[in-house]
Amino acid sequence: MGLNPIVLVIVIFMISIVYVTLSTVRMILMMKGYRYLAAALSIVEVIINILGLGLVLENISQIQNLISYAVGFGAGIVVGSIIEDKLTLGYVTATVVSPDNSDHLAKQLREEGYGVTDWETNGHEGPRRSLQILTPKKRELKLYQTIKELEPQAFVVANDSKTIHGGFWIRTVRRGRLFN
Template sequence: MLENSLFMILIILVINITYVSFFTIRMILTLKGYRYAAAFLSTIEVVIYVIGLGLVLDNLNEIQNLVAYAAGYGIGVVVGMKIEEKLALGYITVNVITKEYNRNLPKELREKGYGVTTWKAEGLEGDRTSMQILTPRKYELALYARIKDIDPTAFIISYEAKTIHGGFWVKNVKRGKLQDAKE
């Protein structure tokens, strides 16, 4: 009896972790505009959900099943977020302001394949270089590291770019020129 109870708890936990991970990924795919992938994933998600919920409802008198269901839900949120982090879908725009007017940073970033628009800016303490950099999210951390290596005092802000149109950079990304940016 105890073995069946532990087995049921484990199954409910795994099912709910899987379901909620799929749910989290599907929501992110939906928000990023991957309609068909999100629709396909939701089909699998619903099947998993119905199986897991059915197991809990069929054994509602066993409180440990409900606890396993709730714990699986919480763990599934974290797992889904970690998976999305690894997928790193979409693009980000990074605004960088360097302390001094610096032409080397934009040049070095362009040589690595990043799309960089730069202009001279003025801050409280003098001239600055302001840059706007567009990059796939999967290269985000490599970009931050590269900027910090060149200018450890750079001011960096990033946000998600939802729509991209035109420019030389889009063509270069499609050709895979930015692939060596991770190095």
């Protein structure tokens, strides 16, 4: 391939960014249960990777090509993580432990549209109120902000939820009325 050396470095860099970004998106899709879409994306990912590596290996004596591929790989990690933040696929389950043992926080969160299951628990310093809240990942930060405003002393732990079945919340999601 008779590309200008500067153009070749840029092409290799861009191919590497695209490859790693696609790899990141594929992994997210796999973890969220979109296996067929992830499989289709992996085909494109492999083709792009082979093209990039081929260019590097074809011009292996030019160290700038190898460096370009490596720097593009690192940049692809950054781009992939930014895309991951933007995709916000799936749901999050937040467990909240409030020092206020009343159902005040649970009622306020329900008024905001969140599905909340709450119960009385005991902590190191006595009775507490525990809440379990399911929310779309794209509303996760809003949930944390709301909890912090309503109960600044609350302890919050969140996990991605892969499987969800049953409950009023699922019926609301399927009807498309969640947070409308």
